[in-house]
Amino acid sequence: MRPAFVFGTRPEIIKLAPVIRAFEERGVRPLLIHTGQHYDYEMSRVFLEELELDGIDYHLEVGSGTQAEQTGTAMIKIEKVLVNEKPDVVLVQGDTNTVLAGALAAVKLRIPVAHVEAGLRSFDRTMPEEINRILADHASEVLFAPTEEARRNLEREGITEGVYVVGNTIVDAVLQNSEIAERKSDVLERFGLKPKEYILITAHRAENTDSMENLTKLIEILEALPMRAIYPMHPRTRNRLKEFGLWERAGSIKNLIITQPLGYLDFLKLEKNAFVVMTDSGGIQEESIILGVPCLTLRYNTERPETVKAGGNVLVGLEKNRAIHYLQKLIEEREFYRRMAGAPNPFGDGKAGERIVEILLKLHDRGELRVRSSRFI
Ligand code: UD1
Numbered sequence: 001m002r003p004a005f006v007f008g009t010r011p012e013i014i015k016l017a018p019v020i021r022a023f024e025e026r027g028v029r030p031l032l033i034h035t036g037q038h039y040d041y042e043m044s045r046v047f048l049e050e051l052e053l054d055g056i057d058y059h060l061e062v063g064s065g066t067q068a069e070q071t072g073t074a075m076i077k078i079e080k081v082l083v084n085e086k087p088d089v090v091l092v093q094g095d096t097n098t099v100l101a102g103a104l105a106a107v108k109l110r111i112p113v114a115h116v117e118a119g120l121r122s123f124d125r126t127m128p129e130e131i132n133r134i135l136a137d138h139a140s141e142v143l144f145a146p147t148e149e150a151r152r153n154l155e156r157e158g159i160t161e162g163v164y165v166v167g168n169t170i171v172d173a174v175l176q177n178s179e180i181a182e183r184k185s186d187v188l189e190r191f192g193l194k195p196k197e198y199i200l201i202t203a204h205r206a207e208n209t210d211s212m213e214n215l216t217k218l219i220e221i222l223e224a225l226p227m228r229a230i231y232p233m234h235p236r237t238r239n240r241l242k243e244f245g246l247w248e249r250a251g252s253i254k255n256l257i258i259t260q261p262l263g264y265l266d267f268l269k270l271e272k273n274a275f276v277v278m279t280d281s282g283g284i285q286e287e288s289i290i291l292g293v294p295c296l297t298l299r300y301n302t303e304r305p306e307t308v309k310a311g312g313n314v315l316v317g318l319e320k321n322r323a324i325h326y327l328q329k330l331i332e333e334r335e336f337y338r339r340m341a342g343a344p345n346p347f348g349d350g351k352a353g354e355r356i357v358e359i360l361l362k363l364h365d366r367g368e369l370r371v372r373s374s375r376f377i
Pocket residue numbers: 009010011037038039040043064065070095096097098128129204206234235236237239282
């Protein structure tokens with residue numbers, strides 16, 4: 001069996017590492033293809049090093065661009081590799097442009113696609129990620145849904161064959177790394193932070209950063225925070241703040257540390273010890289409920305509704321009053337804090353990677369790992 005992994009961004013590296021590891025434990029050495037969608041050291045290489053993914057076979061160096069430039073360039077380069085290497089299956093994870101490019105390039109070569117984290121839907125088709133998710137799911141033969149809710153989303157779109165509910169590999173990643181992070185990272189000392197006495201912030205989504213209006217709303221929230229805060233900033237946000245002339249204003253907010261993006265071990269330690277997390281990230285909404293830290297999501301919708309239903313996440317959008325209301329409530333009402341922090345993890349037991357590998361090996365042995373001519377028979 002010869003699986004190929006196509007990935008290119010920070011969250012894909014983190015969430016695929018447990019699957020790659022599970023293949024290696026079964027004696028299978030997968031082909032690793034990095035598109036280079038993320039290329040800064042702190043957005044890519046730091047994770048390859050920390051998660052010991054040293055054997056990347058192809059660095060495609062696609063880089064940044066418009067949606068079509070990035071997706072198109074990645075498709076062209078991925079296709080060349082797949083034609084040469086002829087893997088038995090292509091694995092992609094999540095909803096980035098890399099995922100769409102990998103899925104389309106593979107299925108058109110009649111190489112079956114396995115989509116890890118299939119079936120997520122924000123029901124907001126203005127997000128590039130939503131388009132990527134839908135198209136990647138419909139190009140895939142094997143769909144690894146993290147939850148029942150994700151499986152139902154696929155069913156609603158007529159996808160019932162080849163769907164397996166396996167949990168989310170982010171639980172594997174957190175369980176495999178949080179103890180190491182606790183031991184190895186000195187991030188709290190470096191930034192002079194005390195456990196449960198700071199807010200951890202990340203925001204990078206296109207809808208929050210690409211317009212001056214929304215970026216200004218984000219800054220207004222940061223200016224009103226009632227506690228110390230740290231914001232490891234995605235380069236997209238940093239670039240937009242500079243373009244819109246808002247960089248100085250962000251930098252002068254008292255009690256807010258803006259820093260480069262952090263490696264996974266530092267970030268996990270910061271997350272675990274935060275009083276509350278405020279984010280527009282998908283992976284961080286998941287990690288905070290796994291780590292038992294309340295999460296306020298800086299979005300108006302989420303493709304992780306399980307976190308909201310479980311009680312660990314509240315959508316506050318970019319509404320300053322709503323965000324500050326919930327922060328005050330968390331500070332002042334112990335019982336409310338306890339309930340949010342104690343919300344049950346809906347993403348499984350941390351064995352998703354092993355399950356994915358087990359299923360793919362079985363399908364391969366039975367000769368069932370192939371592109372079906374029709375899904376609806
Ligand atoms: C992408 C994903 C998003 C995911 C995020 C993870 C898409 C459509 N979006 O968004 O779903 O949440 O990755 O972090 O695929 N940049 C750098 N250095 C880098 C990478 C990016 O400076 O290493 C800057 C460039 O200015 C670039 C911008 O960030 O134009 C955006 O990068 P891009 O890869 O297009 O999308 P992300 O915002 O990272």
